[in-house]
Amino acid sequence: MQELGNRWTGKWINPLLRKELRQRMRSGRTILALSLYLFVIGAVAFVYMYVNVQGQTLILQPARTAELFTFLSYLQLALVSFVTPGIASGVISGERERQTLSVLLTTPLSPITIIFTKFISSISFLLLLIIMTLPLYSIVFLFGGVLPSQVLAVFGLQVVTLGAIAGISIFFSTLLRRTGWSTVFSYATVAILFMGFAIFGYLFDSVGLHSADESVWMHLAGICYALDPIYMQAGIETNLGLLSPSFNQSIVSSVFDVVNSHSLSGKESWLFFLAVYILIGVILLLISAWRLRPGSLTMVRKRVIRWMAH
Amino acid sequence: MIRVENLSKRYGKMTAVHSLNFDVRKGTVFGFVGENGAGKTTTLSILSTLMLPTSGRAYINGMEVTTEPGLVRRQIGFLPDEFGVYDDLSVREYLAFYGTAYGVEPALIDKRAAELLHLVNLEDRSEVLVNSLSRGMKQRLGLARSLMHDPPVLILDEPASGLDPRSRIEMREIIKGLREQGKTVLISSHILPELADMCDEIGIIQRGTLVACASVEVVNARVSGKRHFLLEVMSEGHRLAELLSRKSKVTEILKVDENKVEFIFAGSEADQVELIHELAMGGFQLKTFQELGGSLEELFLRLTAEEDAKAELIPKMA
Numbered sequence: 001m002q003e004l005g006n007r008w009t010g011k012w013i014n015p016l017l018r019k020e021l022r023q024r025m026r027s028g029r030t031i032l033a034l035s036l037y038l039f040v041i042g043a044v045a046f047v048y049m050y051v052n053v054q055g056q057t058l059i060l061q062p063a064r065t066a067e068l069f070t071f072l073s074y075l076q077l078a079l080v081s082f083v084t085p086g087i088a089s090g091v092i093s094g095e096r097e098r099q100t101l102s103v104l105l106t107t108p109l110s111p112i113t114i115i116f117t118k119f120i121s122s123i124s125f126l127l128l129l130i131i132m133t134l135p136l137y138s139i140v141f142l143f144g145g146v147l148p149s150q151v152l153a154v155f156g157l158q159v160v161t162l163g164a165i166a167g168i169s170i171f172f173s174t175l176l177r178r179t180g181w182s183t184v185f186s187y188a189t190v191a192i193l194f195m196g197f198a199i200f201g202y203l204f205d206s207v208g209l210h211s212a213d214e215s216v217w218m219h220l221a222g223i224c225y226a227l228d229p230i231y232m233q234a235g236i237e238t239n240l241g242l243l244s245p246s247f248n249q250s251i252v253s254s255v256f257d258v259v260n261s262h263s264l265s266g267k268e269s270w271l272f273f274l275a276v277y278i279l280i281g282v283i284l285l286l287i288s289a290w291r292l293r294p295g296s297l298t299m300v301r302k303r304v305i306r307w308m309a310h
Numbered sequence: 311m312i313r314v315e316n317l318s319k320r321y322g323k324m325t326a327v328h329s330l331n332f333d334v335r336k337g338t339v340f341g342f343v344g345e346n347g348a349g350k351t352t353t354l355s356i357l358s359t360l361m362l363p364t365s366g367r368a369y370i371n372g373m374e375v376t377t378e379p380g381l382v383r384r385q386i387g388f389l390p391d392e393f394g395v396y397d398d399l400s401v402r403e404y405l406a407f408y409g410t411a412y413g414v415e416p417a418l419i420d421k422r423a424a425e426l427l428h429l430v431n432l433e434d435r436s437e438v439l440v441n442s443l444s445r446g447m448k449q450r451l452g453l454a455r456s457l458m459h460d461p462p463v464l465i466l467d468e469p470a471s472g473l474d475p476r477s478r479i480e481m482r483e484i485i486k487g488l489r490e491q492g493k494t495v496l497i498s499s500h501i502l503p504e505l506a507d508m509c510d511e512i513g514i515i516q517r518g519t520l521v522a523c524a525s526v527e528v529v530n531a532r533v534s535g536k537r538h539f540l541l542e543v544m545s546e547g548h549r550l551a552e553l554l555s556r557k558s559k560v561t562e563i564l565k566v567d568e569n570k571v572e573f574i575f576a577g578s579e580a581d582q583v584e585l586i587h588e589l590a591m592g593g594f595q596l597k598t599f600q601e602l603g604g605s606l607e608e609l610f611l612r613l614t615a616e617e618d619a620k621a622e623l624i625p626k627m628a
Contacts, residue, residue: 015410023398099394103455106358106388107411108380294379295362 016109020121030125034132037079041133044075049139069137069146070237073154076133077161077233081194084126084162085186088169090179091118092292097179111292115170115285122166130155150240157236157270160277161229165190167281174288197228201258222262226269227276231255235264311336311463311494312357317366319352319518326352328518329366334496334511336462339489341505341526342498344515350498351391353515354467357496358388370463384412387456391467391498395448397441401432404440404451405458412459419458426454430484446477453484464488466497482508538564541571541589542598550594557585572602 013021024030048071052064092115095101104114140146169186176182201224208217225231234255259265312334319327327349334340344350355361357368359379368375371385396404405423414422427433430450435443443451449469456464466485470478486508488495499505505512506526513523543550551566551573559577566572575582586599 015407018410019396019399019403019407022403023396026398098396099390099392100396102355102358102360102390103388103393103408103452104411105360106383106386107408108383108413109411110380294360295376 014109014113014117016104016114016117017121020117021124024121024125033083034129037083037129038132038136040079041072041075042136045072045136045139048072065140066146069140069151072133072137072140073158073233073237074230076130077158077229080126080129080158080162081165081190081229083129084122084165085169085183085190087125088119088122088166089173089183089186091122091170092173092288093176093179093182094173096177105292105294110289112286112289115174115289115292119166119170119285122170123163126162126166127159130158147240153236153240154233157229157233157273160274164277164281165193167284171284171288174291194228194230197224198230201225201228201231201262218262222264222269223272225258225262225264226272229273231258231264232269232273234259235266235269239265239270311371312340312496313369314353314357315367315369317353317356317368318364319349319356319361320364325518327356327363330515330518330520332513332520332523334494336494337489337492338510339485339495339497339508341509341512342496342515343500343505343512344498345500348515349518350515351467352518354388354465354496354498358386358390358465359383360388384459385461385463387459387461387464389449389452389456389464389466389469391471393452395440395443395451397439399440400437401427401440401443401451402436405455408455409458414459422458422460423454426457429457429487430454431480446473446480449473449477449481450484453481457488462492462494464493464495464497466495468498468500470499537575538602539573539575540598540600540602541573541596542569542600543571544595544597545569546594547571550589553589553592559585569597 045068048068052068092101095104105111109117137151140151141148165186168189169182172182172185172189173179176185201221204217204221204224208214208221211217226235238256238259263269314330314332317327317330318325330349330353332340342350342353352361356363357370357375359375359382362376370382373381373385375382396407399407402420402423405426406419409419409422410416423436424433427436430453432443432447432450432454435447440448440451449472453466453469456466469485470481473481485495485497489508489510497505497509509526511523511525514521541550541554545568547566547568547570551563551571554560554571554573555563559575559581560573561576562574564572564574575585577585586596589596
């Protein structure tokens with residue numbers, strides 16, 4: 001049976017991916033990370049339900065279920081965004097530090113195969129984290145108020161977000177020699193995506209209020225908010241009718257106001273977010289593959305010198 | 311099999327390799343000797359497609375390393391001077407991974423891995439995790455890994471560095487066995503007497519320049535004319551040095567103290583016997599009469615010293 005499995009994977013999965021998956025799933029840290037992740041999400045879900053259901057006769061409350069789903073999906077977005085740089089920011093620099101990269105580069109595996117395999121290997125672990133939480137989300141379905149299609153839409157946004165974060169982390173891992181620095185830069189970029197865009201959006205909004213060209217500033221603020229996964233998830237959840245001011249919490253209300261004032265629940269924003277994040281991820285992975293090629297910088301230097309000579 | 315033509319590599323203003331030219335014939339072992347920073351690893355990295363040269367060309371089995379790196383990689387097995395292993399894999403899985411990466415038929419991988427583990431004396435370790443192997447074992451496993459796709463050319467960068475004497479001997483015997491199998495081996499090392507034992511030709515590199523390149527027999531013949539001796543006496547070292555300096559076969563006195571004299575002797579073995587007899591008759595109480603260093607080491611030191619002297623002269627002349 002194992003031989004049959006090996007033959008199948010040997011035929012369909014490239015050897016590097018097979019090795020990566022094998023190594024990752026063999027590690028004790030992986031099991032610990034999976035367990036801890038499930039424990040945190042599960043504990044939060046059960047505590048939330050316990051607090052809300054306690055002392056009430058009516059258990060089936062769709063609005064409350066939507067609230068729980070929104071809460072869980074944000075928790076998941078935060079956890080996955082936190083875990084992704086930790087996993088992806090060492091994939092190439094780690095090979096360099098372990099002194100396995102030079103040997104890998106002398107195999108017929110091309111740099112583009114190596115980079116995209118590392119990306120798929122990182123993403124597959126993160127997808128596993130998300131898929132593992134599905135049974136917990138099924139509790140939400142049990143009480144009603146949320147449709148499976150709504151769950152898939154939110155998960156879709158999260159997958160694109162973590163794909164882009166993985167691309168950014170792999171880019172830093174290829175560019176920088178040390179995993180420590182690569183991790184620092186990856187987390188800094190995640191902070192910019194989640195908080196930087198929100199701050200810039202707020203600043204542009206504030207400037208717009210006192211400016212004659214309010215629409216220009218509002219437009220810029222809208223772009224910033226549309227690039228922030230927090231607001232885009234809020235936009236999708238508003239569109240799906242999951243997020244509403246009835247949550248009666250100031251932070252949710254303020255997010256809801258931004259979503260409405262900048263039309264973030266519309267398809268255009270959603271497509272803009274998808275296009276930018278997918279493009280960033282793909283471009284950074286291609287640059288990483290190019291950078292992994294021996295002599296890539298020498299080639300650039302030669303071209304610059306030739307160009308300057310002309 | 312390996313051809314290097316005017317190969318140069320510069321890092322900014324620093325020249326790591328300068329106009330290297332050499333050929334390695336098919337089925338021979340070529341030893342690449344040089345001090346740390348002489349340019350050995352840079353040259354081997356270029357040949358292994360890990361680095362681009364600044365100028366010049368290098369060919370492996372007729373394929374140019376910069377324009378056809380993909381084809382070259384299938385022709386070579388590369389063992390870097392420092393390399394890591396994937397700790398979470400077993401020895402067999404480690405070899406299987408590289409075998410698959412090189413496109414070896416899945417049905418042949420286990421057989422090939424078993425043959426190579428036998429070759430490097432690790433057949434009883436096939437199921438243990440790689441991180442449990444000693445350094446010498448990892449080095450042998452690295453060699454087995456570089457042979458998984460049965461390449462005609464092997465590029466080995468200091469394969470014996472950091473190994474204990476027993477592991478060095480084992481590594482040397484394996485490389486000799488590979489030569490018998492018809493592999494072409496380019497090997498760099500600091501351990502010169504070992505290279506003399508297993509190489510057909512050697513190239514000596516100093517400050518990025520090839521200062522000598524010849525067969526081991528030619529090198530030994532060049533060196534045998536001048537040998538480096540140590541004489542230890544109970545006392546009167548300075549009087550001994552004075553006497554030696556008057557002898558026509560003694561070309562240079564290198565070191566003198568009360569009990570020791572080091573000198574270069576250009577005479578035959580008969581001249582050597584005569585000298586010992588003369589010293590004994592002259593009243594010297596001889597403790598030791600010893601030839602120092604291997605012949606290759608002698609040549610290496612002499613050639614590199616000449617190059618150093620030239621390098622020192624250039625700024626003075628300028």
